[in-house]
Amino acid sequence: MILELLRSEGIDESLIRGVEAFRSDHPVDGSVSARVPVPRYPFYGKDAWEEALTALLCGENLLLVGPKATGKNVFAECLAAAFARPLWDVSLHVNADADSLVGADTFADGAVAFREGPVCRCARMGGFGVLDEINMAKNEAIAVLHATLDHRRAIDVPGYGRVQLDPATRFIATMNHGYAGTRELNEALASRFMVIAMPRISERNLSRLIAREFPSLRKKYADQFVALFLEIDSKCANSEVSTRSLDLRGLLSAIRLAERGLDAARALEIGIVNKSFDEFERSAIADVIAARVPRGRLFGE
Ligand SMILES: Nc1ncnc2c1ncn2[C@@H]1O[C@H](COP(=O)(O)OP(=O)(O)O)[C@@H](O)[C@H]1O
Ligand SMILES: [Mg+2]
Known part of the structure; x- marks a missing residue:
């Protein structure tokens, strides 16, 4: 269904073939296949589709920036569907800390056990991680993702070790912009994304x-x-x-x-x-x- 949408949007056939090749190169683990989204809404917007598909095929992470209700989350979902990737939604509110993103030691039945956070699991399973409203997060919480989002493609999890990202893993961050009170994203973080300015729907x-x-x-x-x-x-x-x-x-x-x-x-x-x-x-x-x-x-x- 989603590849038909790409064709009806007039997306270049070579890009669509690239997406199909990506799908067959990266089969989804059965334990997380239920996370591959079936989008409720199709995303309309040829330019944004072309930019995003190309960047993701090149291994880049995306930052979708735009006013509210420009389809940022709908688009992220459609992108995960197009690449047939399991999706993790990570909401980055002010109280999110590094532990809640990557995971932490917890006590269970009197023993210490590592409880994996959504970013870590997404990274291991070749998922698409949606870092929602990334500009709202505290810098200390997000700093843990610097190595995840650049060429190192790794997460250092305290007390657990270094987790290397699956080759299919990508991160799609979103941020609202365009009204008073929106926070800027710090420069070091912005440099780790290709930034798509989300247009108002035509x-x-x-x-x-x-x-x-x-x-x-x-x-x-x-x-x-x-x-x-x-x-x-x-x-x-x-x-x-x-x-x-x-x-x-x-x-x-x-x-x-x-x-x-x-x-x-x-x-x-x-x-x-x-x-x-x-x-x-x-x-x-x-x-x-x-x-x-x-x-x-x-x-x-
Ligand atoms: N370009 C678009 N294509 C399809 N739906 C859109 C588009 N722009 C906005 N919408 C619609 O707007 C609503 C909000 O979308 P959402 O992804 O939650 O917005 P955002 O995350 O940008 O605030 C949805 O019903 C969505 O279908
Ligand atoms: Mg949103």
């Missing part, structure tokens, strides 16, 4: 996404939702409103609620408008919605 791809997600939504209304999103996007670009309500995740959820029968305007209020707490901004967004979103039946013949 008009054409948003139409494809909505049509696929909601096959019974009437075309003319689907077009209105696309136009609504683009209009909020341009208001953000002109600094008329903040990016709070530019939330594709919220838009898709609102359409889902409308499909369930909730009035579309109310669904958009709780999916989009209420994410902003500024009175002026809320009314600006509500106006855009009122002008675009019809009353009545949106779904069906």
Whole structure:
């Protein structure tokens, strides 16, 4: 299914052959085959696909940088699916420490035993490790990954030894960027990744996404939702409103609620408008919605 998506995106055939060769060179261990994702959403975006596939085939790690809801996690999942790799999701919040990433000694039944962390297991099993929101992690926690992410391809686990990465292992880090309060990633870490700037989804791809997600939504209304999103996007670009309500995740959820029968305007209020707490901004967004979103039946013949 995923290779068909690559073809429908117009990805170069030689890249697709490269991915197929990678798959047959690196069979997945049966104990972790359930971790190979079956993506819930396809990722649309030819340029990002080409950059990512090429970099991963060259053995590089990826950092996906972009605003919220640009499909960073969806893309990481699709990449693991394309290469048929088991995936480990590692959330890098402020309290993550080195032990929780690579593992640590624990007591079990009165004896000391090493409890392997997700990064270590991913490394041994040739997995794709998603280092989610990597910029939120403490530098001390992440320093343990420096040797993992560069040419050394190894993890030094205190009290356990040196673990060499399986040749199929790759890491895909994500970070939000583009609104006040986002933390920068330190330079040493950034230098260990190829950095893909995640674009906002294009008009054409948003139409494809909505049509696929909601096959019974009437075309003319689907077009209105696309136009609504683009209009909020341009208001953000002109600094008329903040990016709070530019939330594709919220838009898709609102359409889902409308499909369930909730009035579309109310669904958009709780999916989009209420994410902003500024009175002026809320009314600006509500106006855009009122002008675009019809009353009545949106779904069906
Ligand atoms: N280019 C894209 N292709 C497919 N889906 C996308 C794209 N951009 C955003 N989305 C949709 O936006 C939602 C959020 O995606 P997610 O990967 O969680 O975003 P992020 O991690 O960037 O915040 C999903 O429903 C996803 O399908
Ligand atoms: Mg995310």
